[in-house]
Amino acid sequence: MNSNAKLELTKEEMTAYGYKVVDAIVEHFDTQHTKKPVAFASREEMDSLFLEQAPEQPSDAKQVLDFVLQEVMSKSAIVSHPKSYSFVPGPSNYVSAMADTLATGFNIFSGGWAASPAAAELEIITIGWLLKIFGFPKKKGGGIFTSGGSMANLTAIVTARRIKCGDDFSKAVIYLSDQAHSSNIKAIRVLGFRKEQIQIIPTDGDFKVSLNKLKNCIAKDRLRGMQPFCYVATAGTTNTGTVDPLTEISKICKQEDIWFHIDAAYGGAAILAKNGKQLLKGIDKADSLTVDPHKWFYQPYEMGCLLVRDHKWLKNTFTEKPEYLRDVEGNESEINFYDHGIQLTRRFRALKFYMSVKTFGLSAFRKAITYNIQLAEKVETILRKSKKWEIISPATLAVINFRYNPIGNTWNELQLDAMNQYISSQVINSREALLVTTLLNGHVVLRMCLINPRTTLDDVKETLALCEEFATQKAAL
Numbered sequence: 073m074n075s076n077a078k079l080e081l082t083k084e085e086m087t088a089y090g091y092k093v094v095d096a097i098v099e100h101f102d103t104q105h106t107k108k109p110v111a112f113a114s115r116e117e118m119d120s121l122f123l124e125q126a127p128e129q130p131s132d133a134k135q136v137l138d139f140v141l142q143e144v145m146s147k148s149a150i151v152s153h154p155k156s157y158s159f160v161p162g163p164s165n166y167v168s169a170m171a172d173t174l175a176t177g178f179n180i181f182s183g184g185w186a187a188s189p190a191a192a193e194l195e196i197i198t199i200g201w202l203l204k205i206f207g208f209p210k211k212k213g214g215g216i217f218t219s220g221g222s223m224a225n226l227t228a229i230v231t232a233r234r235i236k237c238g239d240d241f242s243k244a245v246i247y248l249s250d251q252a253h254s255s256n257i258k259a260i261r262v263l264g265f266r267k268e269q270i271q272i273i274p275t276d277g278d279f280k281v282s283l284n285k286l287k288n289c290i291a292k293d294r295l296r297g298m299q300p301f302c303y304v305a306t307a308g309t310t311n312t313g314t315v316d317p318l319t320e321i322s323k324i325c326k327q328e329d330i331w332f333h334i335d336a337a338y339g340g341a342a343i344l345a346k347n348g349k350q351l352l353k354g355i356d357k358a359d360s361l362t363v364d365p366h367k368w369f370y371q372p373y374e375m376g377c378l379l380v381r382d383h384k385w386l387k388n389t390f391t392e393k394p395e396y397l398r399d400v401e402g403n404e405s406e407i408n409f410y411d412h413g414i415q416l417t418r419r420f421r422a423l424k425f426y427m428s429v430k431t432f433g434l435s436a437f438r439k440a441i442t443y444n445i446q447l448a449e450k451v452e453t454i455l456r457k458s459k460k461w462e463i464i465s466p467a468t469l470a471v472i473n474f475r476y477n478p479i480g481n482t483w484n485e486l487q488l489d490a491m492n493q494y495i496s497s498q499v500i501n502s503r504e505a506l507l508v509t510t511l512l513n514g515h516v517v518l519r520m521c522l523i524n525p526r527t528t529l530d531d532v533k534e535t536l537a538l539c540e541e542f543a544t545q546k547a548a549l
């Protein structure tokens with residue numbers, strides 16, 4: 073092949089190439105459940121497959137694609153696999169995957185109105201859908217799509233600090249519980265807060281923040297001349313799915329003039345299910361809210377979202393007016409999303425949300441989320457009936473924590489920890505299911521996050537049976 077200084081393929085080549093890519097994606101969606109969800113490989117193995125200098129000479133396009141399909145795609149965990157239970161899975165959906173392909177194919181710049189009014193409009197519309205879903209003020213409220221929950225939390229905390237403290241945040245203090253997601257601490261570190269400006273509030277036995285400890289801490293901080301400015305609540309903790317007491321916290325925040333941020337990155341979507349909505353009562357009281365469409369709204373990566381009660385807060389925090397953007401400013405209603413967040417150049421994230429909700433209808437999302445919550449409850453029932461398993465934290469927003477602890481055994485806590493760690497390692501080694509542990513109150517537990525609508529009760533039963541097999545093996549050692 074000759075060097076191709078325009079980086080182009082012929083129309084026929086592009087067509088063949090594209091069909092091959094789509095065929096591979098369709099095949100993946102169609103057959104993923106027959107594959108193993110876990111991928112592991114050592115750095116040496118990966119180096120031996122991929123390591124090379126940037127090639128000066130071209131290669132055949134089809135050969136490169138074949139190599140990638142064969143070697144790269146097969147060596148990643150399948151986070152949309154029905155037996156992918158760990159972390160927060162990414163169930164995704166085909167329509168949104170294709171929407172992302174379109175957005176990338178057309179390389180749509182989703183930063184400003186002038187460049188792509190339709191992209192900006194679809195972001196306004198879909199953010200509007202989410203504002204309504206979460207009971208935020210529809211007219212005054214606003215928001216922005218981000219790469220994920222981490223960026224949404226960072227955007228929220230920057231905004232809170234700007235609105236509550238202005239330029240002088242030397243005495244500002246931020247509060248969050250010991251169950252808050254690590255991305256919040258990361259955001260706080262990015263923002264340069266000192267140690268004495270960060271208060272981690274202990275949770276009670278239910279993993280909810282202790283309101284008394286929060287109130288005491290705020291009072292003490294005021295006494296030492298600090299400025300409490302933001303509380304980060306969690307609606308759906310990553311560990312246990314627990315929802316902080318949102319209504320009570322909103323009252324404290326109001327009394328204390330503290331910004332109320334809720335990180336509902338994974339759990340927020342449960343508002344579309346009846347019992348989820350009950351659990352999330354008070355979510356509409358937040359000043360800002362993180363929800364992650366790339367988790368339980370079934371969107372492919374990357375898609376997070378920050379909603380705010382007043383869109384002007386974002387504008388007042390992020391607007392910069394460099395001379396090279398003076399010709400594209402537009403008017404008030406024509407939003408330039410680069411003025412509402414950190415990124416200037418942004419991909420067109422709204423498209424996948426728009427196309428998938430239009431295609432399937434919100435009712436499909438409601439059913440899928442309801443199914444997920446009920447599935448976790450059924451798993452809890454099965455585990456409770458069994459003589460081998462112990463529930464450590466009940467099914468909440470489709471997350472359940474449990475451990476192998478057969479009735480009548482004489483193992484101490486250390487032995488139980490070792491047993492459950494062993495079960496998880498063996499399951500991972502078998503590659504049959506992605507089931508890792510977490511620590512609750514310092515002890516090893518198995519955790520399932522059942523937000524994939526393609527996971528069946530039989531999938532879970534098979535995984536539990538596999539766990540029991542490994543446990544029996546270990547017990548016999």
Ligand SMILES: Cc1ncc(COP(=O)(O)O)c(C=O)c1O
Nearest residue numbers: 160220221222253255310337338
């Ligand atoms: C509660 C919560 N907040 C924030 C995040 C971070 O989101 P992301 O991984 O999309 O950056 C997660 C991820 O699991 C989460 O569960």
